[in-house]
Amino acid sequence: MKIASWNVNSVRTRLPTLLQWFEQARPDIACLQEIKCQDEQFPRDEFEALGYNIAVHGQKSYNGVAILSKYPIEEYTCGLPGDPDDDHARYIEAVVSTDTGPLRVASIYLPNGNPKDTPKFDYKLDWMHRLNAHAQSLMTFEEKLVLAGDYNVIFRDEDCWDPAVWTEDALYAKEVRDAFAALMWSGLTDAYMAKDGRAHQYTFWDYQRGAWPKGHGIHIDHILLSPQAADTLTGVEIAKDARAMEKPSDHVPIIAELDI
């Protein structure tokens, strides 16, 4: 089965582009980020017509995450534990029932954190620490777990076209890369690194400065797997063609294939 992660940059503005891609790529599960709408504004009918069950954690104007699944969604929870005052819709977690048992899936929109030396950066680091704690808790279940989303982290120098451009950026900050490394050390496998790992294979190209035609992208979207899920990993793909579609998102989907 195919599980995709895609920061869509407004699900309503992007709807024709999304439907075209979903009809062609046919992922079994899709984790969406930056849907930028409230729950009741999500275009449910259009995705249900394609055979998806839907769990939405929306928010007016900004953020917002969702999980689409051709498998039944047994339960879902909205929000990342650890801070009752956090009112950003950046995390949704669902358990779906596959033919081979339950699969836990989270759609993650990690804070950007720019500029550094501001509360936004502190919020990002705090959010990452909360994510790491929650991931460690989930790992104790020893079940098939997928943490997919826009991590807003340039982890390797090879994940951007020129590290010098990013030295002062929150996506490349040492504390941020260290926190991402700590998440991986809890025992997660990055699907892209396990099955491909090539340098300069990007998932985001800025709308500005001709980033797409110049090939100036960054690799910031990841699909992380628990050992039980990683054992089923058979392939990974970045759907780069999606950046050349009509009215594209600035991100493209990343897709993991699992033998489930």
Next chain:
DNA sequence: ATGCCACCTTCAAGGTGA
């Protein structure tokens, strides 16, 4: 150093992203 683009809200222009 800023805007470059594209999105949001809601009709004018400022906030946000990465």
